[in-house]
Amino acid sequence: MKYLITGGAGFIGTNFIYYMLENHPEYEYVCLDKLTYAGNLANLQKAMEYKNFRFVKGDIADRKFVFDLFEQERFDVVVNFAAESHVDRSIETPDVFLVTNVLGTQVLLDASRKFGVKRFHQISTDEVYGDLPLDRPELKFKETDNLRPSSPYSASKASADLLTLAYYRTYGLPVTISRCSNNYGPYQFPEKLIPLMIINALNDKELPVYGTGQNVRDWIYVTDHCEAVDIILQKGKEGEIYNIGGNCEKKNIDVVRTILEKLGKPESLIKFVKDRPGHDLRYAMDTSKMKEEFGWEPKVSFEKGVEKTIEWYLNNEQWWKEIINGEYLEYYRRMY
Numbered sequence: 001m002k003y004l005i006t007g008g009a010g011f012i013g014t015n016f017i018y019y020m021l022e023n024h025p026e027y028e029y030v031c032l033d034k035l036t037y038a039g040n041l042a043n044l045q046k047a048m049e050y051k052n053f054r055f056v057k058g059d060i061a062d063r064k065f066v067f068d069l070f071e072q073e074r075f076d077v078v079v080n081f082a083a084e085s086h087v088d089r090s091i092e093t094p095d096v097f098l099v100t101n102v103l104g105t106q107v108l109l110d111a112s113r114k115f116g117v118k119r120f121h122q123i124s125t126d127e128v129y130g131d132l133p134l135d136r137p138e139l140k141f142k143e144t145d146n147l148r149p150s151s152p153y154s155a156s157k158a159s160a161d162l163l164t165l166a167y168y169r170t171y172g173l174p175v176t177i178s179r180c181s182n183n184y185g186p187y188q189f190p191e192k193l194i195p196l197m198i199i200n201a202l203n204d205k206e207l208p209v210y211g212t213g214q215n216v217r218d219w220i221y222v223t224d225h226c227e228a229v230d231i232i233l234q235k236g237k238e239g240e241i242y243n244i245g246g247n248c249e250k251k252n253i254d255v256v257r258t259i260l261e262k263l264g265k266p267e268s269l270i271k272f273v274k275d276r277p278g279h280d281l282r283y284a285m286d287t288s289k290m291k292e293e294f295g296w297e298p299k300v301s302f303e304k305g306v307e308k309t310i311e312w313y314l315n316n317e318q319w320w321k322e323i324i325n326g327e328y329l330e331y332y333r334r335m336y
């Protein structure tokens with residue numbers, strides 16, 4: 001079996017590649033990644049030592065390039081992680097989100113159709129469902145819910161989901177989709193909440209909390225997400241959507257306080273800043289389908305996951321110090 005893993009030089013893709021190399025050494029893996037600001041070849045340094053892994057630099061939206069690659073490689077399985085993934089950047093510059101997340105996915109779907117891929121798996125997000133009110137804790141997103149995306153990012157991801165389902169219905173392409181909640185863990189780009197707060201706290205810099213900090217996210221440690229995707233690839237039914245979540249709802253302010261406490265830093269570092277436009281209030285996933293069909297449940301507690309994540313950022317200072325220069329610094333100054 002030959003796997004194409006797109007976006008594998010980013011946060012979740014990198015973790016997924018290591019998860020698969022360890023758990024399925026019998027398969028062959030090709031990672032296709034454009035190496036945008038969020039992609040980092042250094043993440044895959046150890047993967048390059050495996051004989052059954054190869055890296056290819058390229059753009060999923062480049063039709064000629066993608067078709068040539070599929071013709072040469074004859075992939076059995078495609079797992080599409082490649083995306084522009086940051087909500088705040090999508091508010092600033094939506095165009096690239098449509099090109100990569102929508103048109104890029106379409107190119108991959110077309111190539112998968114033409115070259116007879118046996119499974120196309122689209123990595124999606126809870127954000128396609130929109131948000132839930134803060135005062136109705138009993139409500140959770142189900143796979144059958146309507147899509148109500150709020151940001152250009154989530155609208156582009158919802159569009160990709162709809163295209164993926166259309167290729168199943170119209171052309172019979174064997175697809176599956178997983179929609180996961182907020183991930184955290186090693187290799188996450190410092191623009192996202194948890195690594196940003198860890199790095200700022202380590203540097204005794206202010207921790208910018210949007211609005212009142214009452215917005216709620218459902219946090220999952222990245223290896224739990226990787227395991228769930230692997231199970232769906234093995235046992236998932238064609239044409240189906242699967243919610244993946246951490247069953248771990250937290251207010252942003254509580255996440256930030258936990259990080260400060262674990263690092264022994266003062267709460268006076270917290271600074272409430274201007275809210276994100278259109279800021280989704282609450283995400284919460286109903287993951288009963290994953291539990292009932294496959295017995296899958298997240299394993300890593302938030303407490304343990306945050307400790308492991310902090311440890312990783314402490315042990316990999318060089319990794320993030322190289323990132324928080326240049327383009328990132330310009331972005332940071334514009335944002336905060």
Ligand code: NAD
Pocket residue numbers: 006007008009010011012013032033034035036037038039040058059060061080081082083084085086100104123124125126157179180181182183184189
């Ligand atoms: P990331 O931004 O860390 O990584 C994205 C990767 O995609 C990078 O390596 C980048 O270089 C690559 N890429 C971007 N445009 C490309 C293109 N045109 N062609 C080829 N490669 C390209 O993102 P992430 O957080 O690892 O997210 C991975 C996937 O998971 C995305 O599809 C995202 O929507 C989804 N997701 C993320 C989360 C989360 O909490 N981070 C939650 C649910 C779903």
Ligand code: TDX
Pocket residue numbers: 085086087088124125126127181182183191192193194196208209210211215216217252276
């Ligand atoms: O500086 C910040 N301050 C702050 O209060 C940042 C970067 C974020 N926040 C808030 C906004 C959100 O309520 O923290 C929460 C989490 O923010 P992000 O890390 O930007 O994640 P989110 O917008 O929830 O989206 C993430 O989860 C779903 C990923 O980035 C998406 O790719 C994924 O689809």
